[in-house]
Amino acid sequence: MSENDKYRIKQLSIFSENRPNRLGAVAKVLKEGKINILGFSIAEGAGYGVIRVLVDNPVTARDLLTKEGFVVKFTEVLAIQMQDTPGGLFDLTDQMKDINIEYGYGYRSPPYAVLIVRVEDIEKGIESLLAGGLRLLDNVNFH
Amino acid sequence: MDVWNPHIERLPKAQLEALQLRLLKMQTRRMWELSPFYHERMRSAGVMPGDIKTLVDAKRLPFMTKKDLRDGYPNKLMMRDRGNLLRYHASSGTTGKATIVGYTKNDLENWSESLARAMTSFGLGKNDVIQVANTYGLFSGGLGFHYATEKLGATVIPASTGNTDRQLDLICDLEVTAMAATPSYLMYLGEVAEKRGIDIRKDTKLRYGLLGGEPWSDKMRDRIYEKMGIRGINCFGASELSGPMFMECAEQDGIHFWGDLALLEIVDPDTGEPLEPGQKGEMVVTMLQKEAFPIMRYRMGDITSIMEEPCPCGRAHPRITRIQGRVDDMIIIRGINVFPSQVEHSLMQHSELGNEFQLVVDRKGHLDTMLVRAELKPEAFTDNIIELNALRERISNRLKNVLNVSAKVELVQPGTLPRFEGKAKRVMDRREY
Ligand SMILES: [Zn+2]
Numbered sequence: 001m002s003e004n005d006k007y008r009i010k011q012l013s014i015f016s017e018n019r020p021n022r023l024g025a026v027a028k029v030l031k032e033g034k035i036n037i038l039g040f041s042i043a044e045g046a047g048y049g050v051i052r053v054l055v056d057n058p059v060t061a062r063d064l065l066t067k068e069g070f071v072v073k074f075t076e077v078l079a080i081q082m083q084d085t086p087g088g089l090f091d092l093t094d095q096m097k098d099i100n101i102e103y104g105y106g107y108r109s110p111p112y113a114v115l116i117v118r119v120e121d122i123e124k125g126i127e128s129l130l131a132g133g134l135r136l137l138d139n140v141n142f143h
Numbered sequence: 144m145d146v147w148n149p150h151i152e153r154l155p156k157a158q159l160e161a162l163q164l165r166l167l168k169m170q171t172r173r174m175w176e177l178s179p180f181y182h183e184r185m186r187s188a189g190v191m192p193g194d195i196k197t198l199v200d201a202k203r204l205p206f207m208t209k210k211d212l213r214d215g216y217p218n219k220l221m222m223r224d225r226g227n228l229l230r231y232h233a234s235s236g237t238t239g240k241a242t243i244v245g246y247t248k249n250d251l252e253n254w255s256e257s258l259a260r261a262m263t264s265f266g267l268g269k270n271d272v273i274q275v276a277n278t279y280g281l282f283s284g285g286l287g288f289h290y291a292t293e294k295l296g297a298t299v300i301p302a303s304t305g306n307t308d309r310q311l312d313l314i315c316d317l318e319v320t321a322m323a324a325t326p327s328y329l330m331y332l333g334e335v336a337e338k339r340g341i342d343i344r345k346d347t348k349l350r351y352g353l354l355g356g357e358p359w360s361d362k363m364r365d366r367i368y369e370k371m372g373i374r375g376i377n378c379f380g381a382s383e384l385s386g387p388m389f390m391e392c393a394e395q396d397g398i399h400f401w402g403d404l405a406l407l408e409i410v411d412p413d414t415g416e417p418l419e420p421g422q423k424g425e426m427v428v429t430m431l432q433k434e435a436f437p438i439m440r441y442r443m444g445d446i447t448s449i450m451e452e453p454c455p456c457g458r459a460h461p462r463i464t465r466i467q468g469r470v471d472d473m474i475i476i477r478g479i480n481v482f483p484s485q486v487e488h489s490l491m492q493h494s495e496l497g498n499e500f501q502l503v504v505d506r507k508g509h510l511d512t513m514l515v516r517a518e519l520k521p522e523a524f525t526d527n528i529i530e531l532n533a534l535r536e537r538i539s540n541r542l543k544n545v546l547n548v549s550a551k552v553e554l555v556q557p558g559t560l561p562r563f564e565g566k567a568k569r570v571m572d573r574r575e576y
Contacts, residue, residue, distance in 0.1 A: 015519065017553070017556050043528050044528075046535055047551075048531070049528075071519065
């Protein structure tokens with residue numbers, strides 16, 4: 001265990017085939033399980049996609065979705081706090097230039113905004129972002 | 144209308160049948176004497192060459208199926224040694240292994256002879272320019288028509304497939320009069336011509352389409368004629384027989400099977416019992432003169448019936464109606480035979496996929512498309528889209544290598560494809576002919 005492990009956030013990655021309203025089907029399961037969605041994004045593949053969701057109760061969410069036949073995986077991501085003002089993202093980018101980011105998405109969480117990133121090497125990523133003076137959100141904020 | 148080989152083509156029925164019996168006796172004797180495979184088959188069936196005394200006795204001979212060809216890979220069914228072989232062709236087999244067909248000089252001669260008779264029977268001759276837009280290579284469709292055209296004395300343009308603009312240029316500039324192709328490709332060519340402002344009827348001399356390699360209908364024939372003024376001549380063949388072999392005469396009412404080359408039977412697909420003329424059933428073919436790769440009562444898998452009444456063209460050689468279906472689940476896509484078992488075999492090589500799959504065949508415009516849907520195993524799922532795309536690419540490349548026809552691959556969630564009790568129905572063919 002490293003003390004940095006608290007920055008690792010469990011994101012749900014859900015395989016989504018090319019059928020209408022797959023997102024609706026996922027949202028329905030989460031609603032019925034009284035799971036709160038904190039942020040999400042959809043990635044398009046060739047004829048299928050991956051729905052990425054941050055929820056307040058990832059283990060229960062995974063179990064419910066799996067029971068409904070979805071293919072679900074946990075992926076560890078990092079949450080970077082940014083200023084909810086013009087230039088908020090720009091202020092981060094300089095500190096992030098040395099990390100290899102696979103994907104990212106953002107959402108507002110007043111008074112801040114949050115940038116979620118999936119990095120190639122998460123341990124190194126955490127170290128490098130912290131060293132750059134960025135503020136990472138603790139996973140207790142999520143789960 | 145000219146006749147290519149009057150001596151054979153004008154034989155009255157009784158004499159044709161006498162010739163068939165004589166050839167069948169000789170052929171079964173050669174198979175018995177030269178081939179351990181056929182010898183053993185006939186012995187197990189309790190029949191010796193001497194037992195063939197009338198044509199009806201043919202039904203005592205054992206059947207052959209596609210499985211025999213697969214088990215015989217590559218040379219077990221070849222009845223001549225390498226010194227006498229002039230060529231090989233190959234067609235894709237049912238589970239990935241190809242079927243190899245060898246040809247002696249006489250085999251190649253008879254193949255060209257068969258098509259030369261057919262082409263003459265609907266009016267082609269040495270003044271024609273015939274563009275062969277079938278695939279050249281291992282597939283027998285290209286070279287078959289190529290050498291037959293030369294034997295006929297007509298001019299051949301070995302265009303092979305693809306590059307439709309160039310095909311059109313050749314048709315216009317070299318005054319092509321006939322084209323061998325799949326019917327859907329000819330329709331496609333018609334569309335490209337239209338876009339380029341070429342009126343096939345007025346601006347070209349193209350009048351005949353030698354069409355086969357995929358199922359089609361009289362409705363499509365009418366559309367081709369209305370649109371381009373091209374008469375579509377129905378052609379039947381299979382690599383097991385040599386390649387494309389038999390066509391309609393000018394009457395365009397059934398395909399003539401040259402009786403001196405092939406003995407045709409129609410059997411009940413379930414019992415294997417011969418059916419009465421006119422009844423619909425599975426086509427069974429014995430090639431009477433093939434040397435290198437003879438076939439004995441080969442079950443073609445095609446459903447058709449024999450038309451007994453004499454053809455107004457005067458030929459007593461039996462005719463078959465349009466192919467009305469298959470006894471197995473083989474499908475034909477852009478002229479290529481595809482068996483779901485091949486797809487299954489290919490998909491099985493990917494540990495990331497489950498056991499279920501579905502094949503969806505469609506016709507977009509005039510071109511056939513094939514979609515393969517396969518279930519992704521949960522443990523193979525990754526959040527990384529690039530890896531998933533790469534997996535899909537690998538699956539698609541392997542399919543293309545095995546099938547010789549490209550397929551779009553769709554990965555689906557496990558448990559979503561239909562499950563079957565008993566015989567699986569994995570093919571969804573949405574094409575309309
Ligand atoms: Zn005729």
